Amino acid sequence: MTAPAPRRPRRLLATGAALLLALPLTAALFGPLLAPLVTPADGAPYARGGGHPLGTDGMGRDVLGLLLRGGPSALGVATGAVALAYLLGGSLGLAAAASRHKAVDEILMRPVEILLPLPSLLVISVVGVGWRGQPLAIALTVAALNAPAVARLVRAAALDAAGSPVAEAMRMQGESRSRVLFGLLGRAVLPVAAADIGTRIATAVFTVAAANFLGLGMEPTSADWGVTVAGSREALLVQPWAVCAPAAMLVMFTVGLNLLADRLLAPAAEAGTAARAGRALAVRTQKAPK
């Protein structure tokens, strides 16, 4: 296999990931400014053509115009929610893992575990009803719902690394706990977290969309990508663009984000023995199947 020459494909990968991300990000950042300039007047519902490059949605609105306006909330709410979840849950998990006393760990983690099986639909219903149509409230709720899972994940990964001989060695050399924690554990936790963040954002995007769909989140007439995908789903076969265009934006965003995260974090993991060991192993397993 191509163990010695992974450089070029990986650069290609980074470029590909960046390209995938660029479209939805540009649309989200500059779309709202551009939208009024390129949006034609409303047409018939779920029409194709007729001056609408991507057709119209169920209300006769131009799909391209919607696409340009729907980015900020679609990406902002989900990304913000996951960031917040990591801020809360991540620090909680790390603190629990680093604590010297079992009691501290218990006090930190027990409430989290109790809340873990709370059905998110119920929580979103309550919040959605109280603060209907407010993206901030939805973001906070999705964050709160994700925080316990993040805390557990980070704690588990950190404990795993804390048990390693290197950590033992560091501790024996008298390194402070926080240095062990943030130096070693942080790095051990990062790859797991990176893998998780990407997929969690994807899930969060659709938790938000599901909330919208149940009439608990944003207005059903909002241009938000998640909302428009859900709202037009019935017309999948009649006017595919109304569903596929915003869905493609979401897919590009999550795939691009994840690939980029892999790429950025890969050197940390792969520069060491891991990747080489892995590749060597893989090569050898393949050469000698029996």
Place this chain on the structure above:
Amino acid sequence: MLRYALRRGLLTLVQLAVLAVVVFLLTSMLPGDAAEVAFNEQAGAVQVDELRARLGLDRPLVERFADWSGALLHGDLGTSLAGHRPVTGILADSLAATLLLAAVTAALVVPLAVVLGLLMGLRAGTRLDRALSAVLLALTSLPDFVLALALVAVFSLRLGWLPSTWVGADSGDLLRHPALFVLPVAVLLARTVCLLSRQIRAGTLAALSAGYVVQARRLGVPRGRLVLRHVLPGAAVPGVQELARTGDQLLGGVLVVEAVFAIPGTATALVDAVQNRDVPTVQALTLLLAALALLVNLAADLVCHRLAPRTEVLR
């Protein structure tokens, strides 16, 4: 190990009790009650008030909770406020389909995710890894209903290979019709396999750099044995724990799957109950789902305890 399991079991009970209170409060915070929702646009205030009185919804919150928990201690889950029939009946009706669906999905997702995750981890950075990653991610980021409707459009409506819904399927007899499961399970798999395999991939990467694996490799442990005995257990820890917690995240997806395929399952029952403000049913379903989730969690922790005992040793 036994003491650990016992301690965790006891804790689970406490957890369920706290949940019961939280869920009761949350459901009561929703606007409208079962009486109001029952009539929707079809009746006047007088009739709503009468029904409210008959359902006992005009009594204080604390009193109602006390009644409910008292009955629960006698094994009585109460009567639905929406259908005036025992909650146990609603549970029994909705649970079978969902459990079957979950079991089939889990049985497929675990081996699939382990194989894919290991493969991606061992070949990290190669084309295979990237291609698999991209495909799995794209599947996860595709909305459930788009995937479900597209699968139905192709495999049921165009090709006619598979049934498009469970309409008319006899719930006592589901296992005799495996074709019913194919499309719903495919949608649920698309949702879960990515999350899980990426965890296992990350775990594999971490395990490969771990001292004991490096050491084992130096000692000349054969490759297959190395992967199966040393890499996989370490790699599986985050994955197994993730599996145990995808339950709730899946609920949204299960809801969509149940709606698209007309599966009379738990997610639909729960959402219905919330919308009907049917507090006893919401309580029972939540607690049941929570108990199941906690059991799976417990099992997962016990497995992890075996796979990587040092996580406990450290504590």
Place this chain on the structure above:
Amino acid sequence: MQADSTRRGFLRLATVTGAALLTSCSADGGGEGGGPPRRGGILRAAFPGFGAKETMDPHAQRQFVDMARHKAVFDKLVDLDADLRPVPRLARRWEPDAEARVWRFTLREAVFHDGHRLEAEDVLYSLARILDPKAPDHLARPSLALIDLRRSRAIGTRTVELVLKAPGAELPSLLATTGTPVVRRGYRDPREPVGTGPFRFRSFTTGRSFTAVRFDDHWDGAPYLDEIRIHSAATEARGSAVQAGEVDYAHEMTPTFARVVDGNPRVRIVSAPSSGAEGIALKTDRPPFDDPDAAMALKLLADRERLVEVVLGGRGGLGNDMYGKGFTYYPQGVPQRERDVDEARRLLRRTGLLNKKIDFYTSTAADGFVDAAHLFAEQAGEAGLRVEVRSGPPESYFTDMLTKGTLGSHRCGAMPIPTYLSQRLLRDSPQNATAWRHKDFDADFAAAQAVVDERDRGARYGRLQRTVRERGGLLLWGHPDWLNAVSHRLHGVRAAPPNTVDWARFDKVWLT
């Protein structure tokens, strides 16, 4: 008073199927052919489900899926035809006294599924059960409350005399509303429903399915089908199931679905015109709409064509701010209200509303509410009125909107015009969404209830409707078509709006 029911039934059938052919010709591949009716087969139908709310108690029914199931097992005394005019069912005919206070209903020969013959006592038992003060969930209780049960009696076994507390010329149509089926004397357990209907109950699973088999001794002739199964299924599932041939009848489909199956030879859309009304309710008890000119401004600025095109997907008729287009008693010769932005602007300026902001309280409680609200807000903006749309919780919307908001979303299914007036526009109406409370209006309506002559009564209703159209708070912009999908195997399905006799009627359909 009552014409020969067979002839009328035949005429009605002819006109209704004619209408069905006209409205569904675009989607109808093979036409309504199918040859002569054939016996046998199992019909599978899918309706929107309501989970634990579903019931087999015919007096507590609320959802369409319940009504369809009960219609298979039970009959009513009276039902409504496609014009929302009472037609005889278990009652062969009826006569009021001169003041419409005492009514005599003559029953036909009918047999319950357990062999018991229908008698006057069964009817009185059913009415007593509906009016049971301990059963607040019995839907028809308020509208039948004017029956004085203690003074009502059986005359022999075939005639029921109903005495009313006040004049009630609309008693037959009240007996045809939802939740009025006739049950067997002594019926108590909803799990064992025994009726006189065309199908004999076999099984029911709440929130899921219902099966019933042919009852050969039905008074209207045995149905063609051997068995019917009525399932509960969500929108997507109904759509796929009917396309895949897993069900032969899918109730309540959207205009978008109709476009999806357009040209599909295996699925036909049966479209019933005028299945109710869609509109906007303006609160007339508070500023600005206590001034009829302000309300008129809004009625004039609405672009009704656009609302019908977008919100109803073009499948509906234009509204003229009066309920019941196409139904009996609908005033004839009232010109269609057209959009007139200039006049609307003038009225807005005169009432001080120009460039003011008003509040539109809506919700996702029904399809299209939020879309219509936003669309209307845009149209109002064009005339210089700022409408701010706010969404409330769907579960309690229809109660909340009675007090909240200056504008609100309004919708009503098919019901006779007098029923609409009494439920929505009287001072003590439970659903008075426009807060229309006028003593003289109530008095005129009450006076009409003592008028036995149908034409005279109709003229009185017409005047009331026109008053509301000019001065009231109802902006009714559209009358949606009711869309059901049927497979190419199913024949004899008539286009009829819900709440009418031919709707969800499976005793006259057949499979090939």
